[in-house]
Amino acid sequence: MLLNRLTLALAAVLAAPSVLAVEPFTVTDIRVEGIQRTEAGTVFSYLPVKVGDTMTDEKTAAAIKALYATGFFKEVRLEAREGVLIVTVEERPSIAKITLEGIKEFSEEDLKAGLKQTGLAEGQVLDRSLVDKAEQELQRQYYNRGKYAVEIKTTLTPLERNRVAVQFDVVEGESAKIQQINLVGNKAFSEEDLLDEITSTTPGWFTWYTKNDQYSKARLGGDIEILRSFYLNRGYLEFNVDSTQVSISPDKQGIYITINMTEGPQYTVSSVKLAGQMLVPEAELQKLITVVPGEVFVRDRLTETTKSISERLGNDGYAFANVNAVPELDKQKNAVAFTLFVDPGRRVYVNRVNVTGNTKTRDEVVRREIRQMEGGYYNAEQINRSRDRLNRLGFFEQVNIETPSVAGTTDQVDVNVNVAEKSTGSVQLGAGFSSSEGFVLSGSVSQANAFGTGNRVSLQLNTGSVNTVYALSFLNPYYTLDGISLGYDLYKRDVDTNNLDSVSDYESSTLGAGVRFGFPVNERDYISLGLVYEENSLKVDPTVPAGQQQTEYQKFVDPDKTGNSTRDDNTLRVDASWARDTRNSYLFPTHGMLQRVSSEIGTPVGSLQYYKLSLQHQQFIPLGHDFTLMFNGEVGIGGGLGDEELPFYKNFYAGGSGSVRGFETGTLGPKDYTGDAIGGDRRLVGNIELLFPLPGVKADQSLRMSAFIDGGAAFGPGDANGLYRDFAFEDLRFSAGVAVLWVSPLGPLKFSLAQPLVSKPGDKEEVFQFTLGNAF
Structure with missing residues (x-):
């Protein structure tokens, strides 16, 4: 019962x-x-x-x-x-809401998303263990930001219908700063030199911005690798970091770091030889070896060598080629011999090229930039080139290319191209200030990838005290399947030099329309041809003071001295250019070169007949990890065709930002009897610039500093004092100084401090020059 x-x-x-x-x-x-x-x-x-x-x-x-x-x-x-x-x-009660009080270091949305990952979220059943885990996770996040004094208190408040409110009260405290970094065991290099290499540092002028004075376990790990690379690139093959100690002050505001190391002896390279199955003439692979016997061992050279040999084999279809460098140490002589064992693996070809991530951009826009063909042998060079071309489009935040093996095969791979799109349309309104043009207003509406087609459309406005430009342009980069581009331009440009004290006064208004074609010769060379029609109206003051002569501007407008103050012209202009660009970056290049030849010809169809030719060569040479040496040279020449003269407003100018810093804009060249610059029909400019990261903010890619030497001038027949008529070395001006370029959220900002090295009486110097905003 x-x-x-x-x-x-x-x-x-x-x-x-x-x-x-x-x-x-x-x-x-x-x-x-x-x-x-x-x-x-x-x-x-x-x-x-x-x-x-x-x-x-x-x-x-x-x-x-x-x-x-x-x-x-x-x-x-x-x-x-x-x-x-x-x-x-x-x-168990359910969580009605989660609140965080006192949060300043993080966004509340991000923290709630992180808590959700631990299982603590609104609507979930309350689990006290998860609350404790969430509190520990919050504490860990603050520790990662160097806030070791953070205090977190959790309050659970019961609500009706068996619910509870969870509140985290946070007292963040101040971030702990690195007060001292001690290096123990270094003999070959001073502690000061080694500390300059790593990113962690004690508080300084720029650490409020970089946060490099805040301790991070990940940053310390990275610094240890930096030290290891530093020593290995100087021959210390047996370098080792034995231990690290990190201590915190009792008030949790100061961090003290000690790094114990053993340097070992410095090794030189005794020999380098190849072994294994090379499948490529050994003489060709020998040319790729940058490790030089007899010199101090440099690990980066060895890495570069193995990578170059692997990529060379990859160009012939050996996608999984492996080059293993085996060292043989002679500790008696402090020498090391390397044997490079080459294992090419199996030759493979590409099965499919798959494109993903392009939700807006059409598939064909991505595929036309890919140089690796389906069905062809795997080619590492073509795949790398495909990645570079996709990055240069500017449509994607990130481009990843993977080459996984095809399941069930031993000689096939797929090329998976995954892109992360970014916004390619923009509406910008801004203001800036230029030391040459004063206050500038600018605005633009542009779409670099209209409707996902890759076509570019833009409407621009730039208004300053000297130049005012309105421009509408369209470009189809693939008007034909083989990459011939087609573009249209419509613009209105007004120039008023009355606000430039150093240049003769005139006003001009130009209305133009043009069409242009681009022809890719190969991956690096590009030819452009354009046809432009312009109507130009020019106005000058016809008054000639008693005892004075007409200025060059007045002669152009009123050659017969009839008192005319205006002249109207039309021009059918042909533009042509060739460019070769091997730079690795458009904004902050570290190696490669840019060569450009351009011409502008006013044809007999219009009232102005002239020509202008320009040549530029720019070379970037890397000097170590942080320094880049830049050489830039520019030559320009122009003149009239037939009985015409080169219109003065087409003259070349030199001086100022972009040519010879330290002198006022456009002043290095012929001048009229008033002392105002009038430009010339020839121009020579040269620049040597050493580019490097701004001290204290090495990791910031938006900041760069340089030390430079500039030289140049414009030449022509119009100088009232007989100077600059023909090219003469003694007429060149030179300057030296430093500059800072910052790509700020509001636009590019450039400062320069330059001191003229070679100048003469009458030159107009301007030591400090800068541009701010979009007016460059």
Whole structure:
């Protein structure tokens, strides 16, 4: 006979034979009591007992264990009444809301997203262990930012309907600063030199911006690798960091770091030889070896060598070529011999080229930049070139190319191109200030990837005290399948030099329309041809002071001295250019070159007939990891065709930002009797610039500093003093100084401080020059 009321929970929990005081019974019905949010069906689904089963001690224990395991309940009881199994539960409260108070270092949305990853989120059942885990995760995030004094207090507030509010009260405190970094064991290099190499540093002028004075375990690990690379690139093959100690001051505001190291001896390279299956003439691979016997070992050269040999084999289809450099140390002579074992692997070809991630950009726009063809042998050079071309489009934040093996084959790979798109349309309104043009307003509406076609459309406005430009342009970079581009331009340009004290006064208004074609010769060379029609209106002051002569401007407008102040012309102009660009970056190049030849010809169809030719050569040479040497040379020449002269407003100018810094804009060249610059029909400019990161902010890619030497001038027949008529070395001006370029969120900003090295009386110097905003 069953008891009228039996509590089975105790027997299940104690689960001992001596405790069992209940005889087994057959379950005729099951009732659930105490639920508020949870559905009864949910309880039944977890309950390992059904109507008709025989209830035993084992099933009682299993039922209670299963219901506790759901995490929904904080108490579970089982009772039996005349064959009816009664399940009584008390639910855990649900989280109604999560609030964070005192948060300044992070965004609240980001922190809540992180808490959700730990399982703590609004609407979830409260688990105290998860709350503790979330508190520890918050603390860890603050420790990663160097805030070791952070205090976090968690408050749980009960609400109606068995809910609870979770609040984290945070007192962030101040970030702990690195007060001292000690290097122990260094003998070959001073501590000062080594500390200059790593990113972690003590507080300085720029650390408020870089945060490099805040301790981070990841940053310290990176600094150790920097030290290791530093020593290995100087021949210390046995260099080792033995240990690191990090301590914090009692007030948790100061961090002290000690790095213990063993330098070992410096090794030179005794020999380098090739071995293995090369499949390429050994003489060709020998040319790729940059490790030189007899010189101090440099690890970067060895890495470059193995990479170059692997890529060379990859160009012939050996996608998985491996070059293993095996050293043989002679510790008596402190010399190392390397054997480069070449394993080409199996030659493979490309099965499919797959493109993903382009939700807006059409598939064809991506594929036309890819140089690796389906069905062809794998070619590492073509794949790298494809990545470079896609990056240069400017449509994508990131381009990843992977080459996984095709399942079930040993000689096939797929090329998976994954792109992360970014916004290519922009509406910009801005203001800037130029030391030559004063206050400048600018605005533009542009779409570099219109409707995902790769076509570019832009409307631009730039208004300054000297130049005002309105321009509408369109470019189809693939007007034909083989990459011939087609573009259209419509523009209006007004020039008023009255606000330039150093240049003669005139006003001009030009309205132009043009069409241009671009022809890719190869991956690096590009030819452009354009046809432009312009209408130009020119205005000068015709007044000639008593005893003075006409200026060159007045002669052009009023050659017969009739008192005319305006002249209207039209021009049918042909533009042509050739460019070769091997730079690795458009903004901050570190190697490569830019060569450009351009011409502008006013044809006999218009009233102005002239020509202008320009040549530029720019070379970037890397000097170590952080320094780049830049050489730039520019030559220009122009003149009239037939009986015409070169229009004065087409003259070349020199001086100022972009040519010879330290002198006022456009002043280095012929001048009229008033002393104002009028430009010339020839121009020569040269620059030598050493580019390097701004001290203290090496990791910031938006900042760069340089030391430079500039030289140049313009030449022509119009000089009133007989100077600059023909090219003469003594007429060249030179300057030297430093410059800073910052690509700020508001636009590029450039400062320069230059001191003229070679100048003459009458030159107009301008030591400090800068441009701010979009007016460059």
